[in-house]
Amino acid sequence: MTLTILGIESSCDDTAAAVLRGSGDAPQILSNAVRSQTDLHAAFGGVVPEIAARAHAEALDLMVEQALTQAEVSLPEINAIAVTAGPGLIGGVLSGVMAAKGLAMGLGKPLIGVNHLAGHALTPRLTDGIEFPYLLLLVSGGHCQFLRVDGPESFTRLGGTIDDAPGEAFDKVARLLGLPQPGGPSVEGAAKNGDPTRFKLPRPLLDRPGCDLSFSGLKTAVLRARDDLVTEKGGMTEQDRSDLCASFQLAVADVLAEKSRRALAEADVTAFAVAGGVAANKTLRARLEGVTDLPFIAPPMALCTDNAAMIAYAGMLAFEVGRTDDMTLKARPRWPLDEAAAPMIGSGKKGAKA
Ligand code: KG4
Ligand code: ZN
Numbered sequence: 001m002t003l004t005i006l007g008i009e010s011s012c013d014d015t016a017a018a019v020l021r022g023s024g025d026a027p028q029i030l031s032n033a034v035r036s037q038t039d040l041h042a043a044f045g046g047v048v049p050e051i052a053a054r055a056h057a058e059a060l061d062l063m064v065e066q067a068l069t070q071a072e073v074s075l076p077e078i079n080a081i082a083v084t085a086g087p088g089l090i091g092g093v094l095s096g097v098m099a100a101k102g103l104a105m106g107l108g109k110p111l112i113g114v115n116h117l118a119g120h121a122l123t124p125r126l127t128d129g130i131e132f133p134y135l136l137l138l139v140s141g142g143h144c145q146f147l148r149v150d151g152p153e154s155f156t157r158l159g160g161t162i163d164d165a166p167g168e169a170f171d172k173v174a175r176l177l178g179l180p181q182p183g184g185p186s187v188e189g190a191a192k193n194g195d196p197t198r199f200k201l202p203r204p205l206l207d208r209p210g211c212d213l214s215f216s217g218l219k220t221a222v223l224r225a226r227d228d229l230v231t232e233k234g235g236m237t238e239q240d241r242s243d244l245c246a247s248f249q250l251a252v253a254d255v256l257a258e259k260s261r262r263a264l265a266e267a268d269v270t271a272f273a274v275a276g277g278v279a280a281n282k283t284l285r286a287r288l289e290g291v292t293d294l295p296f297i298a299p300p301m302a303l304c305t306d307n308a309a310m311i312a313y314a315g316m317l318a319f320e321v322g323r324t325d326d327m328t329l330k331a332r333p334r335w336p337l338d339e340a341a342a343p344m345i346g347s348g349k350k351g352a353k354a
Contacts, residue, residue, distance in 0.1 A: 007312025011088025053091025082315020159211025
């Protein structure tokens with residue numbers, strides 16, 4: 001059956017709406033509208049929840065309208081409305097859920113609450129049609145976890161960060177070194193001319209079994225290296241900064257690659273996929289690609305970072321098996337994808353790490 005699903009996403013700092021048509025096995029993205037709030041939060045060094053919630057509330061109908069116009073679809077043609085119901089910043093998630101409920105009620109259409117992480121986890125199937133089961137490494141400013149994806153609603157969390165997410169570490173390192181935000185691209189840029197072997201930075205948790213990760217100590221090690229340079233020479237040269245960025249980037253890539261190797265050994269899957277903003281990093285991608293002979297999938301950036309097409313897709317798969325929600329759907333700031341896994345500690349600048 002051909003379905004037309006409207007997806008809505010507002011869990012962090014992107015307000016997004018998308019229209020997907022087709023079936024779970026043959027989905028087609030008709031539109032994928034995203035409005036980023038990066039500029040609004042730039043002066044504060046992180047996402048400010050109150051500003052985020054207000055901006056989402058203001059932008060949601062505009063994004064929905066834009067997505068429908070681009071898709072050349074009218075509201076009555078929509079079969080169901082899928083919305084991120086968590087995890088994320090409560091104000092943003094609530095704005096999205098309320099907007100979706102309003103639309104669903106006004107149109108008399110089904111409503112489907114989607115876990116944001118399920119959206120990310122199912123993206124390699126949306127973009128590349130890969131078969132279950134596969135291993136997904138989700139690496140962004142707010143998330144870092146290994147998920148074995150067995151089916152549309154079946155996920156096993158094999159490990160994840162016990163403190164910061166890697167994107168958060170890139171952003172903090174950029175701040176420490178006086179580089180602009182978002183930190184990932186600027187650290188990667190500075191690292192291009194750097195010597196990744198100059199600073200001996202730690203490889204956190206590699207000495208421990210399992211797939212859990214930690215990035216906060218790495219960031220502290222960069223801070224110490226910077227302070228040592230300042231004490232020794234009274235400041236940092238451009239070359240010092242590049243070498244420090246390259247050394248940090250390599251440490252992150254080394255740790256993620258080794259833990260991916262372990263997760264793959266444990267997971268027994270047929271493909272390895274990566275998603276999230278940090279997946280844009282070329283050093284990291286090259287390292288990850290090298291850890292396995294299995295097919296390696298890195299979806300296009302627009303679908304790796306937060307978007308509503310992935311929410312519409314997760315909603316489409318749920319709708320196909322008859323799962324819908326009603327007006328009692330709740331916004332859940334914390335909502336682990338694998339409810340059976342032990343909860344993780346810590347909550348980053350972008351909200352719950354789930
Ligand atoms: O997935 P995303 O757009 O948003 C969420 O966090 O949900 O990821 C943004 C994060 C930021 O922390 C940013 O610094 C990081 O991804 N990032 C990168 C690169 N591009 C973006 N990190 C490392 N290298 C990059 N090239
Ligand atoms: Zn996300």
